[in-house]
Amino acid sequence: MSTTADLLKRAAELFPGEVVTQAHVRHFDLPLGAGRFALITLDNGHDHTKPTTLGPQSLAYFDAAIDQVEKEAAAGEIVGVGVTGKPFIFAVGADLKGVELLGSHEDALAIGKGGHDVFKRLAGLAVPTFAYYNGAAMGGGVEIGLHCSYRTVSAALPAFSLPEVFLGLLPGWGGCTLLPNLIGADKAVSVIIENSLNQNKQLKGAQVYELGIADALFEGADFLEQSLTWTAAVLKGEIVVERPVIDRGEGWDQAVAKGRFLADSKVHGAAPAAYRALDIIAAAKNGDLQQGYDAEDQALADLIMSGELRSGIYAFNLVQKRGKRPAGAPDKALARPVTKVGVVGAGLMASQLALLFLRRLEVPVVLTDIDQERVDKGVGYVHAEIDKLLGKGRVNQDKANRLKGLVSGVLDKAEGFSDADFVIEAVFEEIGVKQQVFAEVEAVAPAHAILATNTSSLSVTEMASKLKNPERVVGFHFFNPVAVLPLLEIVRGEQTDDASLATAFAVAKKLKKTAVLVKDAPAFVVNRILTRFMGEIQNVIDEGTPVDVAERAVEPLGLPMSPLVLLELVGPAIGLHVSETLNRAFPERFTVSPNLKAVVEAGKRGFYVYESGKPELDPEVAALLKQGDTVLTEEQVRARVLDAVAQEIGLMLDEGVVAEAQDIDLCLITGAGWPFHLGGITPYLDREGVSERVNGKRFLAPGVASVPA
Numbered sequence: 001m002s003t004t005a006d007l008l009k010r011a012a013e014l015f016p017g018e019v020v021t022q023a024h025v026r027h028f029d030l031p032l033g034a035g036r037f038a039l040i041t042l043d044n045g046h047d048h049t050k051p052t053t054l055g056p057q058s059l060a061y062f063d064a065a066i067d068q069v070e071k072e073a074a075a076g077e078i079v080g081v082g083v084t085g086k087p088f089i090f091a092v093g094a095d096l097k098g099v100e101l102l103g104s105h106e107d108a109l110a111i112g113k114g115g116h117d118v119f120k121r122l123a124g125l126a127v128p129t130f131a132y133y134n135g136a137a138m139g140g141g142v143e144i145g146l147h148c149s150y151r152t153v154s155a156a157l158p159a160f161s162l163p164e165v166f167l168g169l170l171p172g173w174g175g176c177t178l179l180p181n182l183i184g185a186d187k188a189v190s191v192i193i194e195n196s197l198n199q200n201k202q203l204k205g206a207q208v209y210e211l212g213i214a215d216a217l218f219e220g221a222d223f224l225e226q227s228l229t230w231t232a233a234v235l236k237g238e239i240v241v242e243r244p245v246i247d248r249g250e251g252w253d254q255a256v257a258k259g260r261f262l263a264d265s266k267v268h269g270a271a272p273a274a275y276r277a278l279d280i281i282a283a284a285k286n287g288d289l290q291q292g293y294d295a296e297d298q299a300l301a302d303l304i305m306s307g308e309l310r311s312g313i314y315a316f317n318l319v320q321k322r323g324k325r326p327a328g329a330p331d332k333a334l335a336r337p338v339t340k341v342g343v344v345g346a347g348l349m350a351s352q353l354a355l356l357f358l359r360r361l362e363v364p365v366v367l368t369d370i371d372q373e374r375v376d377k378g379v380g381y382v383h384a385e386i387d388k389l390l391g392k393g394r395v396n397q398d399k400a401n402r403l404k405g406l407v408s409g410v411l412d413k414a415e416g417f418s419d420a421d422f423v424i425e426a427v428f429e430e431i432g433v434k435q436q437v438f439a440e441v442e443a444v445a446p447a448h449a450i451l452a453t454n455t456s457s458l459s460v461t462e463m464a465s466k467l468k469n470p471e472r473v474v475g476f477h478f479f480n481p482v483a484v485l486p487l488l489e490i491v492r493g494e495q496t497d498d499a500s501l502a503t504a505f506a507v508a509k510k511l512k513k514t515a516v517l518v519k520d521a522p523a524f525v526v527n528r529i530l531t532r533f534m535g536e537i538q539n540v541i542d543e544g545t546p547v548d549v550a551e552r553a554v555e556p557l558g559l560p561m562s563p564l565v566l567l568e569l570v571g572p573a574i575g576l577h578v579s580e581t582l583n584r585a586f587p588e589r590f591t592v593s594p595n596l597k598a599v600v601e602a603g604k605r606g607f608y609v610y611e612s613g614k615p616e617l618d619p620e621v622a623a624l625l626k627q628g629d630t631v632l633t634e635e636q637v638r639a640r641v642l643d644a645v646a647q648e649i650g651l652m653l654d655e656g657v658v659a660e661a662q663d664i665d666l667c668l669i670t671g672a673g674w675p676f677h678l679g680g681i682t683p684y685l686d687r688e689g690v691s692e693r694v695n696g697k698r699f700l701a702p703g704v705a706s707v708p709a
Helices: 004-014 057-073 096-101 105-123 140-146 177-184 186-199 205-209 223-235 248-269 271-286 290-304 306-322 347-360 372-391 396-408 413-418 431-444 460-464 498-510 528-545 547-553 563-569 572-584 594-601 617-623 634-655 659-672 682-687 688-696
Strands: 022-030 035-043 080-085 088-090 130-133 136-138 150-154 215-218 341-344 363-367 405-412 422-425 448-453 473-478 487-492 514-519
Touching: 004 057, 004 105, 022 223, 022 528, 035 223, 057 105, 080 088, 080 140, 080 223, 080 563, 088 130, 088 140, 096 306, 096 460, 105 140, 105 290, 130 140, 130 223, 136 140, 140 177, 150 205, 150 223, 177 186, 177 271, 177 290, 186 248, 186 271, 205 215, 215 223, 248 271, 271 290, 271 498, 290 306, 306 659, 306 682, 341 347, 341 413, 347 363, 347 372, 347 396, 347 473, 347 498, 363 372, 363 413, 372 396, 372 405, 396 405, 405 413, 413 431, 422 431, 431 448, 448 460, 448 498, 460 473, 473 498, 487 498, 487 659, 498 514, 514 659, 528 547, 528 563, 528 572, 528 594, 528 634, 528 659, 547 563, 547 634, 563 572, 572 594, 594 617, 634 659, 634 682, 634 688, 659 682, 682 688
Parallel strands: 035 080, 080 130, 088 136, 130 150, 150 215, 341 363, 341 422, 363 405, 422 448, 448 473, 487 514
Antiparallel strands: 022 035, 473 487
């Protein structure tokens, strides 16, 4: 029978590069004469920019600390044990770099069991135990606290979550079993399933307390001091912590059913993690903790050895690492300072851009348009959004006044842009209009100013072709809604120079956007792939497949919305325009759907009406549709769509549209909300055998976004 030490030693051998977290034990007398106390502090020796994680060696150190306090507790030398973290960080869970290296089910099982064995010892100490959530706590960090008798939380805590389901795992060190038994199944489902599937939503300290996860909430400035005074009062019986009675009847079952509905609506059965977590929560109703822990171990091992988890970790690494160090970006030392921004246009997109530049750069931003009414409307939009931020307490009155003072609107471009360092246009998507705008801006802006275009599909090179200085034109393509989607496709035209490109990347970083360098090719990355994807759906509908069959066909991908709902969000007219652009560039692969054209000409905003609350085909749209008589099954539609996407990505990589397949995935995750459990798109195409069927090879090497061979 393997001991905990054996399990952790074996796991540590697989992971020699672990950033090890120490567990320091110190002793002191509690206030109020409450007695001698042991405090374990988790600290990896780095500052808060390298959060504390729990790999196998870290768990071994924690285990050793528990050895010490266990003896002291048994000998009556201490009255309690606390656990806290280094400044700003409690602990952010298992070390994912170590999880990636696990190559067998047995090794994966050892990680689950090792964590459980250590944490159970904490729960089994002969004295009360306390977790002091002083800073960011996620995953295994949260679960340490769940094994304690009591918990306090800092009001300054910025991020608290059980994010495992988001990545394709589940809370496997007690989270699925203990949390519903502490706060009830309904709240636990919200934390474990709903928040995870809502783009890994984080809780703040006050919310942790309101949910009942923590027993007390204290201000950040003297959090530990207040927590220890509270601890003393609890140990002396002066404070009695009362917790609500948990509904172990119908309420529990309804919570699990709600969780299944949420999972279905987000991943459509395509990713197993949420469902495995819900099975354990459902079984935890009987309060048998050991049964729950055993189920967590098995589920964790199964998921660690699944393609979905490897895709999830791959996606996480893309966003956290590659997204912060864009491939192909020039030396940042070449970037020029940006002290004033010009925005051509004052419509909704232009106004959103003005707000973003204003908030992130805090420099003067000036909008122009063709008449005063539009200019006033654009500036008014920005002012109204700042007032909303003020109302929510996101900015104070001084900052709101300062930001409002920095935004202005003028009709005369010479007046507005003569001292601007960066001018972006967001006008009508027509090459002639954009060329004219750039000619007007070039005539009045300083020689060093960057001229950026927010075009979604037009050629940046062609846009710059009539200018005296085409080298300063760069594509700067945002995704709608600008405040929500992180992606920024930065397009290098044929003449764009390194200084202009470096400035664009520097601005993107200040805007807190995920920038990806893209070649000047029709529709760039996201719109090209989505248009091919949607085009194939449109083709099968035009040929005769019922709309609902075509829509259901891609549900197993677990996309954030169905293709025709996405079309509604984008706008059918824009979808048609991009398909026409791509049809001109690649007529053999991109079609222009006569049915989509008819929908746009009829002024319809989409294919659906929502009178029943659910999307139903609009009878007026149904009357417009002219279909052939070729009816495909869901499987046939899915195969056709995926084959088309695999072909297009293969061609894009051959053309050098981006540096690597990883950039395609990063673009789809951050620009189109493509699911983490797919890893974007290429790991899914590899896993399903589509890449080899279509292109004769995988997009990614085995072991990248898949289980090591």
